[in-house]
Amino acid sequence: MIPCVLVAGTKSGVGKTTVVLGLLAALRRRGFEVAPFKVGPDFIDPTHHTAICERASRNLDTFMMGEEGVRRSFAKGVEGADVAVIEGVMGLYDGLDATEVASSAAVAKALGAPVLLVINVHGTSRSAAAMALGYAKFDPEVEIAGLILNRVGSERHLTLLQEALKPLGIPILAALPRKSEISLKSRHLGLTMGFEGHHDLDALADFVEENADLDWILKLGCNVPPSEPLPEFGGDRIKIGVAYDEAFCFYYQENFDELRRLGAEIEFFSPMCDPLPDVQGLYLGGGYPELYAEALERSQTRSEIKKAAENGMPIYGECGGLMYLCESVVSKDGDSENKMAGILPASTTMTGRLQALGYVEGDVVGENSVVERGRVIRGHEFHYSKMDCEKWSSRRLQLISADHASPQSDERPLRYLGQI
Secondary structure (H helix, E strand, O other): OEEEEEEEEOOOOOOHHHHHHHHHHHHHHOOOOEEEEEEOOOOOHHHHHHHHHOOOOEEEOHHHHHHHHHHHHHHHHOOOOOEEEEEEEEEOOOOOOOOOOOOHHHHHHHHOOOEEEEEEOOOOOOHHHHHHHHHHHHOOOOOEEEEEEEEEOOHHHHHHHHHHHHHHOOOEEEEEEOOHHHOOOEEOOEEOOHHHOOOOHHHHHHHHHHHEOHHHHHHOEEOOOOOOOOOOOOOOOEEEEEEOOOOEEEOOHHHHHHHHHOOEEEEEEOOOOOOOOOOOEEEEOEEOHHHHHHHHHHOOHHHHHHHHHHOOOOEEEEOHHHHHHOOEEEOOOOOOEEEOOOOOOOEEEEOOOOOEEEEEEEEOOOOOOOOOOOOEEEEEEEEOEEEEOOOOOOOOOOEEEEOOEOOOOOOOOOEOOOOO
16 A cells, blocks of 8 residues: 555646656655656656656556556556656546546556546635546546545635535545636746746645645545566667757657566767767657757767668657657748758758647558567657658658557557657
8 A cells, every 4th residue: 555646637737747746746855755646648748747756657558558557567567666746637537538547547446556536626616626526426437535625715715615525425635716826837848847937846845734634635545456567578689869949859768667577788979969879779768859950960969870770770759859759840830941951852840739639550561670560559749840751752761650659568669659
């Protein structure tokens, strides 16, 4: 048993990320070793968790990983921790299409984790009880262990809420006042990254300590599921270079662990600042190459990567990494174009609106060096860019494209390999 809560919302935008960051900061200030987690295919929120907890945050996703994969990742993530905090995604019961798959509720059920339900109570009083009752009764297998009321307007407002909610028997574990200075900065694709240092940790910790019953929350918990470790690779290891800097920063911790388990020695480098390391393969993750396009263009590393590709080096690119492998990136207003590695005869143009969002599934139809032909692969796409592939030629490249690589499944490694 470990103290553990899953913080979920009635919908997106109710403030659960702020609540989670404040909870993490408060627990850290009390001296706890906190294991953070995030439900769903999110690269950004985990960086904030990691920055606060100084411990890698892990993604939990029943679509990408299966329930056993979720349990295995949770068991590994809580090793050496005093408490676990899981941030939900969207609304508690929102999953793939009209199912519970990949929802916060599915993860809560897979782990037996108690849920703290965040309700934005701005402009409501008794109706908050109707919402809480509906969420508590919708699925009896999901334990709503407490309520977090966000954006409480006044002491009078709180009293009305307490009177309305008391008959439900669900404790109010936090009543957070409206406080605009606690809000988080964002950009396209979501919040700014955690390593960009926008947090006042003391303010976040104070916000929770002053308005939440942290001692009660620490009494909640779940059993750490038993999990058999996967076999380790026993042969010679190979070096894989991983682009990791401000431009390429979207990665799952689970994938790094899986690469190492399967025999990889990872060497991180910055395509903006560092020369190409002496490696046998490259992993170029997602991020914001469009924000650092000038620096990427100036760097000689792009020429080194192109030469390595022409010499047959396996390269795995996803999202921003795929953009970097193209000939250029064009700004959304079209007034600037920066050269990239030039490996793929295509260009990427930024747009002012969302181009794709959601889970995807596909078949591997070609031979490649990452996933064998014939496998079904899963992933998630989320981007504000489009690719012009009219220049595509018939030359063969040892390259796999992707929007997002997924954490490892309990049945098979799942990678989303988008067709170029």
